[in-house]
Amino acid sequence: MSAPQNLEEFMALALAMEREAVERYTEFADTMDTHNNREVAAMFRTMAGYENKHAQQIMAEMGWKEAPPLRATLTWPDFEAPETVAIDEVHYLMQPWHALQLALAAEQRAERFFAELARVATDDSVRRAALELQAEEAEHVALVKQWLDKVPQPDRNWAEDPDPPRYSD
Numbered sequence: 502m503s504a505p506q507n508l509e510e511f512m513a514l515a516l517a518m519e520r521e522a523v524e525r526y527t528e529f530a531d532t533m534d535t536h537n538n539r540e541v542a543a544m545f546r547t548m549a550g551y552e553n554k555h556a557q558q559i560m561a562e563m564g565w566k567e568a569p570p571l572r573a574t575l576t577w578p579d580f581e582a583p584e585t586v587a588i589d590e591v592h593y594l595m596q597p598w599h600a601l602q603l604a605l606a607a608e609q610r611a612e613r614f615f616a617e618l619a620r621v622a623t624d625d626s627v628r629r630a631a632l633e634l635q636a637e638e639a640e641h642v643a644l645v646k647q648w649l650d651k652v653p654q655p656d657r658n659w660a661e662d663p664d665p666p667r668y669s670d
């Protein structure tokens with residue numbers, strides 16, 4: 502990955518990451534709603550709300566009306582943005598504990614991402630912005646951990662559906 506050269510590039514990258522996280526968390530919430538898993542849906546929607554606020558903060562800070570285009574070489578190390586939860590990690594019977602584990606991993610990836618950017622930044626304003634965003638992601642990590650403490654751990658057979666969905670043709 503090539504590091505952002507200036508604050509605009511850095512913030513454009515951060516914005517793209519936050520927006521992708523919002524999209525994915527919302528997608529998951531919708532999937533959970535479809536399967537009447539209201540509790541997990543609500544958690545994903547809350548996370549989407551946080552990341553959306555984050556995206557708006559970045560827009561406001563930069564005075565942007567719309568997201569700027571990303572430089573082509575400024576790519577994610579992986580296929581998807583670091584804060585995005587992989588789509589195949591979601592199971593329709595998942596419990597709040599599972600959802601929170603996925604969210605935790607995504608938020609930790611985001612935190613590491615900003616830490617790494619702060620480390621490689623050659624510009625002071627970029628480093629400051631990276632550290633600020635890292636701190637905010639650390640807050641998200643702490644929040645998800647607090648939620649995890651409050652939900653029961655699933656038992657071994659959580660993925661066995663006593664009343665599996667039936668499809669008629």
Ligand code: ZN
Binds near residue numbers: 608611637638641
């Ligand atoms: Zn976050």
